[in-house]
Amino acid sequence: MAAFWRASEGQAASRATILVPFYVLLCLISLLPFVLIANPPIVDFANHAARLSLACNIQDPAVADMYVYRLGIIPNLAVDLANAPLCGVLGPSAVLKAVTAASLALIYLSGWTIQRKLFGTPNAFLLLLPAVAFNLVTTMGYINFLAGAAIGCAMIALALGREKKFTQLLLIGNVGGIVLFFCHIFALAFVGVFFFGLMLRDQPRTVRGLATAALKTAAMFALPLLMVPLVPSEGKPLAIHYIGKIRVLPALFMAPHPNPSVFGLLFLVPIYLLIRNRRVEIHPALRVPLAVLALYVLLVPNGIQDAIDIDSRTAIPLAYLFFMSLRPIDKEREISGTLFGASAALVGYGAVMAVLFWLPFSRQVEELRGAFGVLPPEVSVFSVAAEDGPRMRVFPFGYNHLTSYATVDRRVFNPLEFSGIGMQPLSSTPKFGPIDSPGSFPVTPAQARKLEHPTADLQNEMLKGNGRFKLRWPEHFDYVIFYHFGHFANFRPELLTEVHRGSFFSILKVRRPQPQRG
Secondary structure (H helix, E strand, O other): OHHHOOOOHHHHHHHHHHHHHHHHOOOHHHHHHHHHOOOOOOOHHHHHHHHHHHHHHOOOOOHHHHHEOOOOOOOOOOOHHHHHHHOOEEEEEHHHHHHHHHHHHHHHHHHHHHHHHHHHHOHHHHHHHOOOOOOOHHHHHOOOHHHHHHHHHHHHHOOOOOOHHHHHHHHHHHHHHHHHHHHHHHHHHHHHHHHHHHHHOOOOOOHHHHHHHHHHHHHHHHHHHHHHHOOOOOOOOOOEEEEOOOHHHOHHHHOOOOOOOHHHHHHHHHHHHHOOOOOOEEOHHHHHHHHHHHHHHHHOOOOOOOEEOOHHHHHHHHHHHHHEEEEOOOOOOHHHHHHHHHHHHHHHHEEEEHHHHHHHHHHHHHHHHHHHHHHOOOOOOEEEEEOOOOOOOOOHHHHHHOOOOHHHOOOOEEEOOOOOOOOOOOOOOOHHHHHHOOOOOOOOOHHHHHHHHHOOOHHHHHHHOHHHHHOOOOOOEEEEEEEOOOOOOOOOOOOOEEEEEOOEEEEEEEEEOOOOOO
Protein backbone atom coordinates (compact mmCIF):
# COMPACT_ATOMS: atom_id res chain seq x y z
CA MET A 1 0.00 0.00 0.00
CA ALA A 2 2.83 2.41 0.89
CA ALA A 3 4.54 1.78 -2.45
CA PHE A 4 1.28 2.51 -4.20
CA TRP A 5 0.93 5.93 -2.54
CA ARG A 6 4.56 6.76 -3.41
CA ALA A 7 4.04 6.00 -7.06
CA SER A 8 4.78 9.08 -9.15
CA GLU A 9 2.92 8.30 -12.37
CA GLY A 10 -0.69 7.59 -12.98
CA GLN A 11 -1.59 8.16 -9.33
CA ALA A 12 -5.14 9.36 -9.96
CA ALA A 13 -5.95 6.44 -12.23
CA SER A 14 -4.30 3.98 -9.85
CA ARG A 15 -6.21 5.33 -6.86
CA ALA A 16 -9.47 5.09 -8.78
CA THR A 17 -8.59 1.50 -9.68
CA ILE A 18 -7.86 0.46 -6.10
CA LEU A 19 -10.82 2.46 -4.75
CA VAL A 20 -13.38 0.22 -6.46
CA PRO A 21 -12.48 -3.12 -4.82
CA PHE A 22 -11.62 -1.45 -1.51
CA TYR A 23 -14.96 0.37 -1.40
CA VAL A 24 -16.86 -2.78 -2.30
CA LEU A 25 -14.97 -4.73 0.38
CA LEU A 26 -15.71 -2.16 3.11
CA CYS A 27 -19.37 -1.99 2.05
CA LEU A 28 -19.72 -5.77 2.24
CA ILE A 29 -18.01 -5.99 5.64
CA SER A 30 -20.23 -3.20 6.99
CA LEU A 31 -23.35 -5.17 5.97
CA LEU A 32 -22.32 -8.47 7.56
CA PRO A 33 -23.40 -7.78 11.17
CA PHE A 34 -26.85 -6.68 10.00
CA VAL A 35 -27.27 -9.84 7.92
CA LEU A 36 -25.41 -12.65 9.72
CA ILE A 37 -26.23 -12.00 13.39
CA ALA A 38 -29.40 -14.03 14.05
CA ASN A 39 -30.80 -11.67 16.68
CA PRO A 40 -29.07 -8.29 16.41
CA PRO A 41 -29.28 -5.82 19.33
CA ILE A 42 -31.13 -3.33 17.14
CA VAL A 43 -33.58 -1.61 19.47
CA ASP A 44 -36.80 -1.86 17.43
CA PHE A 45 -35.88 -5.06 15.57
CA ALA A 46 -37.95 -7.45 17.73
CA ASN A 47 -40.85 -5.03 17.67
CA HIS A 48 -40.86 -4.85 13.87
CA ALA A 49 -40.51 -8.64 13.69
CA ALA A 50 -43.57 -9.08 15.91
CA ARG A 51 -45.67 -6.75 13.76
CA LEU A 52 -44.67 -8.52 10.54
CA SER A 53 -45.43 -11.90 12.13
CA LEU A 54 -48.87 -10.67 13.23
CA ALA A 55 -49.52 -9.32 9.73
CA CYS A 56 -48.86 -12.74 8.20
CA ASN A 57 -51.04 -14.49 10.77
CA ILE A 58 -53.86 -12.00 11.29
CA GLN A 59 -56.42 -14.66 10.32
CA ASP A 60 -55.33 -16.79 13.27
CA PRO A 61 -58.21 -16.55 15.80
CA ALA A 62 -55.76 -16.03 18.67
CA VAL A 63 -54.12 -13.11 16.84
CA ALA A 64 -57.44 -11.65 15.67
CA ASP A 65 -58.69 -11.65 19.26
CA MET A 66 -55.84 -9.36 20.30
CA TYR A 67 -54.76 -7.30 17.30
CA VAL A 68 -56.07 -5.60 14.17
CA TYR A 69 -53.71 -5.16 11.23
CA ARG A 70 -54.84 -2.87 8.44
CA LEU A 71 -52.76 -1.36 5.63
CA GLY A 72 -53.84 2.05 4.37
CA ILE A 73 -52.55 5.52 3.56
CA ILE A 74 -49.94 5.37 6.28
CA PRO A 75 -46.53 7.06 5.87
CA ASN A 76 -44.52 4.39 7.70
CA LEU A 77 -44.86 1.12 5.79
CA ALA A 78 -41.60 0.23 4.06
CA VAL A 79 -40.97 -3.10 5.79
CA ASP A 80 -44.69 -3.93 5.93
CA LEU A 81 -45.02 -3.56 2.15
CA ALA A 82 -41.87 -5.61 1.63
CA ASN A 83 -43.22 -8.26 3.99
CA ALA A 84 -46.70 -8.63 2.46
CA PRO A 85 -45.74 -10.67 -0.63
CA LEU A 86 -43.15 -12.66 1.36
CA CYS A 87 -45.46 -14.09 4.04
CA GLY A 88 -44.76 -17.80 4.19
CA VAL A 89 -41.63 -17.38 2.08
CA LEU A 90 -39.32 -15.45 4.43
CA GLY A 91 -39.60 -15.04 8.18
CA PRO A 92 -39.98 -11.54 9.63
CA SER A 93 -36.34 -11.35 10.77
CA ALA A 94 -35.12 -12.22 7.27
CA VAL A 95 -37.35 -9.51 5.77
CA LEU A 96 -36.00 -6.90 8.17
CA LYS A 97 -32.40 -7.88 7.44
CA ALA A 98 -33.02 -7.82 3.70
CA VAL A 99 -34.56 -4.34 3.82
CA THR A 100 -31.72 -3.03 6.02
CA ALA A 101 -28.99 -4.49 3.80
CA ALA A 102 -30.70 -3.39 0.58
CA SER A 103 -31.15 0.14 1.92
CA LEU A 104 -27.51 0.50 2.93
CA ALA A 105 -26.41 -1.00 -0.39
CA LEU A 106 -28.56 1.52 -2.29
CA ILE A 107 -27.03 4.37 -0.28
CA TYR A 108 -23.54 3.10 -1.11
CA LEU A 109 -24.40 2.78 -4.81
CA SER A 110 -26.05 6.21 -4.87
CA GLY A 111 -22.95 7.71 -3.27
CA TRP A 112 -20.77 6.27 -6.03
CA THR A 113 -23.15 7.62 -8.69
CA ILE A 114 -23.36 11.07 -7.10
CA GLN A 115 -19.58 11.42 -6.91
CA ARG A 116 -19.19 10.33 -10.53
CA LYS A 117 -21.71 12.98 -11.59
CA LEU A 118 -20.13 15.69 -9.45
CA PHE A 119 -16.43 15.00 -9.97
CA GLY A 120 -16.18 12.67 -12.96
CA THR A 121 -14.66 9.95 -10.78
CA PRO A 122 -15.29 8.91 -7.15
CA ASN A 123 -12.72 9.68 -4.47
CA ALA A 124 -11.72 8.33 -1.06
CA PHE A 125 -14.30 10.36 0.89
CA LEU A 126 -16.80 7.79 -0.33
CA LEU A 127 -15.17 5.29 2.05
CA LEU A 128 -16.72 7.15 4.99
CA LEU A 129 -20.18 5.81 4.06
CA PRO A 130 -19.55 2.21 5.19
CA ALA A 131 -17.33 3.52 7.99
CA VAL A 132 -20.38 4.99 9.78
CA ALA A 133 -22.72 2.02 9.19
CA PHE A 134 -23.32 1.72 12.95
CA ASN A 135 -25.34 4.86 13.62
CA LEU A 136 -28.57 5.96 15.27
CA VAL A 137 -30.76 5.02 12.29
CA THR A 138 -29.39 1.51 11.78
CA THR A 139 -28.98 0.52 15.44
CA MET A 140 -32.17 2.07 16.80
CA GLY A 141 -34.02 0.12 14.11
CA TYR A 142 -35.48 3.05 12.17
CA ILE A 143 -35.69 0.69 9.20
CA ASN A 144 -38.58 2.41 7.44
CA PHE A 145 -36.74 5.72 7.60
CA LEU A 146 -33.52 4.04 6.43
CA ALA A 147 -35.36 2.68 3.39
CA GLY A 148 -36.70 6.18 2.71
CA ALA A 149 -33.26 7.72 3.07
CA ALA A 150 -31.91 5.20 0.56
CA ILE A 151 -34.68 6.03 -1.92
CA GLY A 152 -33.95 9.71 -1.32
CA CYS A 153 -30.24 9.29 -2.10
CA ALA A 154 -31.17 7.44 -5.31
CA MET A 155 -33.55 10.29 -6.27
CA ILE A 156 -30.79 12.83 -5.69
CA ALA A 157 -28.40 10.77 -7.81
CA LEU A 158 -30.98 10.75 -10.62
CA ALA A 159 -31.75 14.48 -10.30
CA LEU A 160 -28.20 15.82 -10.36
CA GLY A 161 -27.40 17.07 -13.84
CA ARG A 162 -31.11 17.48 -14.63
CA GLU A 163 -31.69 20.72 -12.71
CA LYS A 164 -32.54 22.57 -15.92
CA LYS A 165 -34.99 19.86 -17.04
CA PHE A 166 -37.84 20.60 -14.69
CA THR A 167 -40.24 18.16 -16.34
CA GLN A 168 -37.88 15.32 -15.47
CA LEU A 169 -37.55 16.67 -11.93
CA LEU A 170 -41.34 16.66 -11.61
CA LEU A 171 -41.38 12.99 -12.55
CA ILE A 172 -38.53 12.10 -10.16
CA GLY A 173 -40.08 14.07 -7.31
CA ASN A 174 -43.66 12.87 -7.59
CA VAL A 175 -42.98 9.21 -8.39
CA GLY A 176 -40.15 8.96 -5.90
CA GLY A 177 -42.12 11.08 -3.42
CA ILE A 178 -45.00 8.61 -3.36
CA VAL A 179 -42.53 5.81 -2.58
CA LEU A 180 -40.97 8.01 0.10
CA PHE A 181 -44.39 8.73 1.62
CA PHE A 182 -45.04 5.05 2.18
CA CYS A 183 -41.48 4.53 3.48
CA HIS A 184 -41.54 7.23 6.14
CA ILE A 185 -42.92 10.76 6.41
CA PHE A 186 -39.65 12.08 7.86
CA ALA A 187 -37.73 10.68 4.89
CA LEU A 188 -40.12 12.59 2.61
CA ALA A 189 -39.40 15.74 4.63
CA PHE A 190 -35.63 15.17 4.41
CA VAL A 191 -35.72 14.81 0.61
CA GLY A 192 -38.16 17.68 0.19
CA VAL A 193 -35.90 20.02 2.17
CA PHE A 194 -32.88 18.95 0.12
CA PHE A 195 -34.65 19.64 -3.17
CA PHE A 196 -35.85 22.99 -1.85
CA GLY A 197 -32.18 23.82 -1.32
CA LEU A 198 -31.39 22.57 -4.82
CA MET A 199 -34.10 24.81 -6.30
CA LEU A 200 -32.93 27.74 -4.14
CA ARG A 201 -29.34 27.35 -5.32
CA ASP A 202 -30.02 28.99 -8.66
CA GLN A 203 -32.42 31.65 -7.35
CA PRO A 204 -31.59 35.15 -6.09
CA ARG A 205 -31.54 35.41 -2.29
CA THR A 206 -34.73 37.44 -2.21
CA VAL A 207 -38.31 36.84 -1.05
CA ARG A 208 -39.23 36.17 -4.66
CA GLY A 209 -36.37 33.72 -5.03
CA LEU A 210 -37.44 31.86 -1.89
CA ALA A 211 -41.04 31.76 -3.10
CA THR A 212 -40.01 30.46 -6.52
CA ALA A 213 -37.89 27.69 -4.98
CA ALA A 214 -40.73 26.76 -2.61
CA LEU A 215 -43.29 26.60 -5.43
CA LYS A 216 -41.01 24.44 -7.59
CA THR A 217 -40.41 22.09 -4.67
CA ALA A 218 -44.14 21.90 -3.94
CA ALA A 219 -44.80 21.03 -7.59
CA MET A 220 -42.11 18.34 -7.49
CA PHE A 221 -43.79 16.69 -4.50
CA ALA A 222 -47.42 17.62 -5.20
CA LEU A 223 -48.76 14.06 -5.21
CA PRO A 224 -47.24 12.89 -1.91
CA LEU A 225 -48.16 16.21 -0.27
CA LEU A 226 -51.78 15.70 -1.29
CA MET A 227 -51.71 12.35 0.49
CA VAL A 228 -50.66 13.79 3.86
CA PRO A 229 -54.15 15.06 4.85
CA LEU A 230 -55.53 11.57 4.17
CA VAL A 231 -53.49 10.03 7.01
CA PRO A 232 -55.79 9.05 9.91
CA SER A 233 -55.49 11.38 12.88
CA GLU A 234 -54.54 10.16 16.34
CA GLY A 235 -57.13 12.45 17.89
CA LYS A 236 -54.66 13.76 20.48
CA PRO A 237 -53.48 17.36 21.09
CA LEU A 238 -50.36 18.24 19.12
CA ALA A 239 -47.24 17.67 21.22
CA ILE A 240 -43.88 19.04 20.04
CA HIS A 241 -40.65 18.28 21.89
CA TYR A 242 -37.20 19.89 21.72
CA ILE A 243 -35.72 18.40 24.87
CA GLY A 244 -33.98 15.53 23.09
CA LYS A 245 -32.07 17.53 20.46
CA ILE A 246 -28.79 16.74 22.23
CA ARG A 247 -29.04 13.25 20.65
CA VAL A 248 -27.96 14.81 17.35
CA LEU A 249 -24.39 14.96 18.64
CA PRO A 250 -23.71 11.22 19.08
CA ALA A 251 -26.12 10.14 16.31
CA LEU A 252 -23.46 9.37 13.71
CA PHE A 253 -21.80 6.74 15.93
CA MET A 254 -24.65 5.69 18.25
CA ALA A 255 -24.68 1.91 18.77
CA PRO A 256 -25.60 -0.60 21.51
CA HIS A 257 -21.92 -1.52 22.00
CA PRO A 258 -18.92 0.62 23.08
CA ASN A 259 -18.65 3.40 20.52
CA PRO A 260 -17.10 6.87 20.07
CA SER A 261 -20.48 8.51 20.84
CA VAL A 262 -20.23 12.30 20.81
CA PHE A 263 -16.42 12.12 20.65
CA GLY A 264 -16.79 10.64 17.18
CA LEU A 265 -17.59 14.14 15.99
CA LEU A 266 -13.94 15.00 16.57
CA PHE A 267 -13.14 13.32 13.25
CA LEU A 268 -15.11 16.15 11.58
CA VAL A 269 -12.60 18.68 12.91
CA PRO A 270 -9.81 17.74 10.47
CA ILE A 271 -12.35 17.72 7.63
CA TYR A 272 -13.41 21.25 8.62
CA LEU A 273 -9.76 22.38 8.78
CA LEU A 274 -9.05 20.82 5.39
CA ILE A 275 -12.00 22.67 3.87
CA ARG A 276 -10.99 25.91 5.56
CA ASN A 277 -7.42 25.57 4.30
CA ARG A 278 -8.67 24.75 0.78
CA ARG A 279 -7.25 21.24 0.78
CA VAL A 280 -10.76 19.79 0.37
CA GLU A 281 -13.83 21.28 -1.26
CA ILE A 282 -17.57 20.80 -1.01
CA HIS A 283 -18.87 20.63 -4.57
CA PRO A 284 -20.58 23.96 -5.40
CA ALA A 285 -23.71 22.16 -6.64
CA LEU A 286 -24.45 20.81 -3.15
CA ARG A 287 -23.39 23.68 -0.89
CA VAL A 288 -26.78 25.37 -0.69
CA PRO A 289 -28.84 22.14 -0.41
CA LEU A 290 -26.58 20.88 2.39
CA ALA A 291 -26.73 24.21 4.22
CA VAL A 292 -30.54 24.25 4.02
CA LEU A 293 -30.71 20.64 5.23
CA ALA A 294 -28.34 21.43 8.13
CA LEU A 295 -30.56 24.38 9.10
CA TYR A 296 -33.58 22.06 9.02
CA VAL A 297 -31.85 19.59 11.37
CA LEU A 298 -30.99 22.47 13.69
CA LEU A 299 -34.53 23.87 13.82
CA VAL A 300 -36.85 20.86 13.50
CA PRO A 301 -38.24 19.45 16.78
CA ASN A 302 -36.75 16.32 18.23
CA GLY A 303 -40.21 14.79 18.65
CA ILE A 304 -43.78 15.21 17.47
CA GLN A 305 -46.44 13.19 19.27
CA ASP A 306 -44.95 9.71 19.85
CA ALA A 307 -42.38 10.04 17.05
CA ILE A 308 -38.87 10.82 18.26
CA ASP A 309 -35.40 11.58 16.87
CA ILE A 310 -36.71 13.55 13.89
CA ASP A 311 -33.59 15.70 13.86
CA SER A 312 -31.15 12.98 14.88
CA ARG A 313 -32.25 10.48 12.26
CA THR A 314 -32.20 13.19 9.55
CA ALA A 315 -28.63 14.05 10.53
CA ILE A 316 -27.53 10.63 9.25
CA PRO A 317 -28.49 11.06 5.55
CA LEU A 318 -27.23 14.65 5.86
CA ALA A 319 -23.82 13.22 6.84
CA TYR A 320 -23.99 10.71 3.97
CA LEU A 321 -24.63 13.50 1.45
CA PHE A 322 -21.92 15.66 3.03
CA PHE A 323 -19.33 12.90 2.55
CA MET A 324 -20.51 12.37 -1.01
CA SER A 325 -20.00 16.09 -1.76
CA LEU A 326 -16.32 16.20 -0.73
CA ARG A 327 -13.12 15.77 -2.73
CA PRO A 328 -9.44 16.54 -2.11
CA ILE A 329 -8.06 19.39 -4.23
CA ASP A 330 -4.59 19.54 -2.66
CA LYS A 331 -2.40 16.92 -0.96
CA GLU A 332 -4.66 14.33 -2.53
CA ARG A 333 -2.27 11.44 -1.96
CA GLU A 334 -1.93 12.10 1.78
CA ILE A 335 -5.64 12.83 2.34
CA SER A 336 -6.72 9.76 0.39
CA GLY A 337 -4.27 7.52 2.23
CA THR A 338 -5.58 8.78 5.58
CA LEU A 339 -9.18 8.17 4.49
CA PHE A 340 -8.31 4.62 3.39
CA GLY A 341 -6.77 3.86 6.76
CA ALA A 342 -9.38 5.60 8.93
CA SER A 343 -12.32 4.01 7.08
CA ALA A 344 -10.78 0.54 7.26
CA ALA A 345 -10.18 1.02 10.99
CA LEU A 346 -13.80 2.08 11.64
CA VAL A 347 -15.28 -0.76 9.58
CA GLY A 348 -12.93 -3.23 11.27
CA TYR A 349 -13.85 -1.88 14.70
CA GLY A 350 -17.53 -2.41 13.90
CA ALA A 351 -16.88 -6.00 12.85
CA VAL A 352 -14.96 -6.71 16.06
CA MET A 353 -17.75 -5.19 18.18
CA ALA A 354 -20.25 -7.42 16.37
CA VAL A 355 -18.25 -10.48 17.36
CA LEU A 356 -17.61 -9.35 20.94
CA PHE A 357 -21.05 -7.96 21.75
CA TRP A 358 -23.66 -8.72 19.08
CA LEU A 359 -23.01 -12.48 18.99
CA PRO A 360 -23.26 -13.00 22.79
CA PHE A 361 -26.43 -10.90 22.80
CA SER A 362 -27.87 -13.03 20.00
CA ARG A 363 -27.20 -16.18 22.05
CA GLN A 364 -29.04 -14.59 24.97
CA VAL A 365 -32.05 -13.98 22.72
CA GLU A 366 -31.99 -17.62 21.62
CA GLU A 367 -32.09 -18.67 25.27
CA LEU A 368 -34.98 -16.28 25.96
CA ARG A 369 -37.01 -17.44 22.98
CA GLY A 370 -36.49 -21.05 23.97
CA ALA A 371 -37.92 -20.28 27.41
CA PHE A 372 -41.04 -18.61 26.00
CA GLY A 373 -42.44 -22.11 25.53
CA VAL A 374 -43.70 -21.96 29.15
CA LEU A 375 -46.09 -19.15 28.21
CA PRO A 376 -49.62 -20.23 27.25
CA PRO A 377 -50.93 -18.57 24.08
CA GLU A 378 -53.10 -15.45 24.40
CA VAL A 379 -51.88 -14.47 27.85
CA SER A 380 -50.89 -10.87 28.56
CA VAL A 381 -47.27 -10.11 29.52
CA PHE A 382 -45.71 -7.19 31.38
CA SER A 383 -42.02 -6.27 31.05
CA VAL A 384 -39.74 -5.27 33.91
CA ALA A 385 -35.99 -4.70 33.56
CA ALA A 386 -33.15 -3.98 35.96
CA GLU A 387 -31.06 -0.96 35.06
CA ASP A 388 -27.77 -2.86 34.91
CA GLY A 389 -26.16 -6.17 35.78
CA PRO A 390 -23.17 -8.44 35.13
CA ARG A 391 -25.01 -10.34 32.37
CA MET A 392 -25.90 -7.32 30.29
CA ARG A 393 -24.09 -7.91 27.00
CA VAL A 394 -24.96 -4.62 25.27
CA PHE A 395 -26.26 -1.25 26.45
CA PRO A 396 -29.67 -1.39 28.20
CA PHE A 397 -31.70 0.01 25.31
CA GLY A 398 -30.77 -3.07 23.26
CA TYR A 399 -33.07 -5.12 25.53
CA ASN A 400 -36.07 -2.77 25.45
CA HIS A 401 -38.28 -4.77 23.09
CA LEU A 402 -37.14 -8.38 23.49
CA THR A 403 -40.53 -9.34 24.91
CA SER A 404 -41.87 -8.81 21.39
CA TYR A 405 -40.33 -12.15 20.44
CA ALA A 406 -42.96 -13.76 22.70
CA THR A 407 -45.56 -12.23 20.41
CA VAL A 408 -43.85 -13.91 17.46
CA ASP A 409 -43.32 -17.29 19.14
CA ARG A 410 -46.31 -17.73 21.47
CA ARG A 411 -49.04 -15.31 20.25
CA VAL A 412 -49.23 -13.42 23.54
CA PHE A 413 -50.44 -9.87 24.10
CA ASN A 414 -47.57 -7.47 24.69
CA PRO A 415 -48.45 -3.78 25.24
CA LEU A 416 -44.99 -2.75 24.03
CA GLU A 417 -45.78 -3.45 20.37
CA PHE A 418 -46.00 -0.24 18.34
CA SER A 419 -49.72 0.14 17.82
CA GLY A 420 -52.13 3.00 17.34
CA ILE A 421 -53.67 5.29 14.75
CA GLY A 422 -51.94 7.32 12.06
CA MET A 423 -48.37 6.09 11.65
CA GLN A 424 -49.00 2.40 12.45
CA PRO A 425 -50.96 -0.37 10.66
CA LEU A 426 -51.22 -2.36 13.91
CA SER A 427 -53.75 -1.68 16.65
CA SER A 428 -55.24 -3.65 19.53
CA THR A 429 -58.81 -4.89 19.69
CA PRO A 430 -61.24 -3.20 22.12
CA LYS A 431 -60.78 -6.16 24.46
CA PHE A 432 -57.08 -5.32 24.96
CA GLY A 433 -57.21 -1.58 24.27
CA PRO A 434 -57.20 -0.55 27.96
CA ILE A 435 -53.83 -2.24 28.52
CA ASP A 436 -52.22 -1.23 25.24
CA SER A 437 -49.80 1.61 24.46
CA PRO A 438 -48.67 3.23 21.19
CA GLY A 439 -45.10 3.01 22.44
CA SER A 440 -43.34 2.44 25.76
CA PHE A 441 -40.51 0.59 27.50
CA PRO A 442 -40.07 -1.86 30.39
CA VAL A 443 -40.30 -0.44 33.90
CA THR A 444 -37.71 -0.94 36.63
CA PRO A 445 -38.49 -3.13 39.68
CA ALA A 446 -38.83 0.01 41.84
CA GLN A 447 -41.26 1.56 39.37
CA ALA A 448 -43.24 -1.68 39.15
CA ARG A 449 -43.76 -1.68 42.93
CA LYS A 450 -44.97 1.92 42.91
CA LEU A 451 -47.34 1.25 40.00
CA GLU A 452 -49.12 -1.52 41.92
CA HIS A 453 -50.80 1.15 44.06
CA PRO A 454 -50.03 4.46 42.32
CA THR A 455 -50.35 7.80 44.04
CA ALA A 456 -52.53 10.46 42.45
CA ASP A 457 -49.47 12.27 41.08
CA LEU A 458 -48.03 9.08 39.58
CA GLN A 459 -51.38 8.20 38.05
CA ASN A 460 -51.65 11.64 36.42
CA GLU A 461 -48.10 11.28 35.10
CA MET A 462 -48.91 7.91 33.52
CA LEU A 463 -52.17 9.17 32.01
CA LYS A 464 -50.44 12.16 30.40
CA GLY A 465 -48.02 9.88 28.59
CA ASN A 466 -48.40 6.37 27.26
CA GLY A 467 -48.33 4.71 30.67
CA ARG A 468 -51.98 3.98 31.37
CA PHE A 469 -51.40 0.24 30.89
CA LYS A 470 -48.84 0.25 33.73
CA LEU A 471 -51.30 1.39 36.39
CA ARG A 472 -52.16 -1.44 38.79
CA TRP A 473 -50.50 -3.87 36.41
CA PRO A 474 -50.99 -7.02 38.60
CA GLU A 475 -54.73 -6.70 38.02
CA HIS A 476 -54.39 -6.83 34.22
CA PHE A 477 -51.39 -8.99 33.28
CA ASP A 478 -50.89 -12.74 33.55
CA TYR A 479 -47.10 -13.00 33.37
CA VAL A 480 -44.05 -10.81 33.89
CA ILE A 481 -40.86 -11.06 31.85
CA PHE A 482 -38.20 -9.80 34.23
CA TYR A 483 -34.75 -8.97 32.82
CA HIS A 484 -32.63 -9.27 35.97
CA PHE A 485 -29.22 -9.36 34.21
CA GLY A 486 -27.70 -11.54 36.92
CA HIS A 487 -29.35 -9.96 39.97
CA PHE A 488 -32.22 -11.46 42.00
CA ALA A 489 -34.63 -13.44 39.81
CA ASN A 490 -37.90 -12.36 41.47
CA PHE A 491 -38.34 -8.75 42.53
CA ARG A 492 -41.78 -9.41 44.10
CA PRO A 493 -41.93 -13.00 45.44
CA GLU A 494 -45.06 -12.30 47.52
CA LEU A 495 -46.96 -11.51 44.31
CA LEU A 496 -45.11 -13.40 41.56
CA THR A 497 -44.39 -17.11 41.16
CA GLU A 498 -41.20 -18.04 39.32
CA VAL A 499 -41.98 -20.25 36.32
CA HIS A 500 -38.60 -20.19 34.60
CA ARG A 501 -35.20 -18.75 35.44
CA GLY A 502 -32.70 -17.95 32.72
CA SER A 503 -29.19 -16.54 32.79
CA PHE A 504 -30.36 -12.92 32.45
CA PHE A 505 -34.15 -13.12 32.75
CA SER A 506 -36.94 -14.88 34.59
CA ILE A 507 -40.55 -15.59 33.67
CA LEU A 508 -42.92 -14.94 36.56
CA LYS A 509 -46.62 -15.73 36.88
CA VAL A 510 -48.84 -13.14 38.52
CA ARG A 511 -50.88 -14.29 41.48
CA ARG A 512 -54.04 -12.26 41.19
CA PRO A 513 -54.66 -10.06 44.22
CA GLN A 514 -57.80 -11.01 46.10
CA PRO A 515 -60.54 -8.37 45.94
CA GLN A 516 -60.81 -6.43 49.18
CA ARG A 517 -64.01 -6.88 51.14
CA GLY A 518 -65.85 -3.95 52.45
